[in-house]
Amino acid sequence: MTVKVRYFAWVRERVGKPEEDIELPTDVKTVAELMTWLAGRGEEYAYAFGNPQVIRAAIDRAHVRPQSPLKGAGEIAFFPPMTGG
């Protein structure tokens, strides 16, 4: 399954790109598993995802939890806690 992964704020800066298309390995089934897998892709990803408990996620533009399944997802986004308003 290919998904679009988007990064925002310091997650984007650390990864070094705003988005990419990723072919998900079949054993990566949840948001938390995807963060662990991404962290193993290289130095910049390890820097971005080294402390996954501070990172928030959204699937198809709705907030999700770390244990949320990726099945059926088109767009997955990772970002720090929000600071708008």
Added chain:
Amino acid sequence: MIASLTVRLQREPFDAAAEAAKLRGRGDVGAVVTFTGICRGDEAGEPIAALMLEHYPGMAEAEIERHVAEAVVRWPLKGVTVIHRHGRIAPGEDIVLVVTASSHREAAFGAAEFLIDYLKTRAPFWKQVEKASGKVWIEAKKFDEVAAARWRAPGRKTAE
């Protein structure tokens, strides 16, 4: 019946007074509450040159619209306007506007506070400040989490 629901994201400045005036002039509106969030000139005691607001296009609108819809269910409102800016914002400029109109003040105050509390913790925006020492991402404040949590009804299921 709700007369007016407006959600807008924009780079350009907005006119808070003109936006609030749009929700007046109806016989059933007896209270209008306006909240304006303004860019301060300092962050953690250090002067800033500007604020940079990044957002997640599409999701930001959807999240704000979802919370406006919830406010309309929870309070008897006659109108709601939310405007959030993104991009570069200079000290003294407005960042965000929440206007709520109702027949009585309780609903207008309650809904305005609910909306700004949720905007701060759930709408996908991130602030970065430009200081003389460099650019720094603003960290989420515990206070904002606590402020948003008090609106959660007991036993209510939320995404986080």
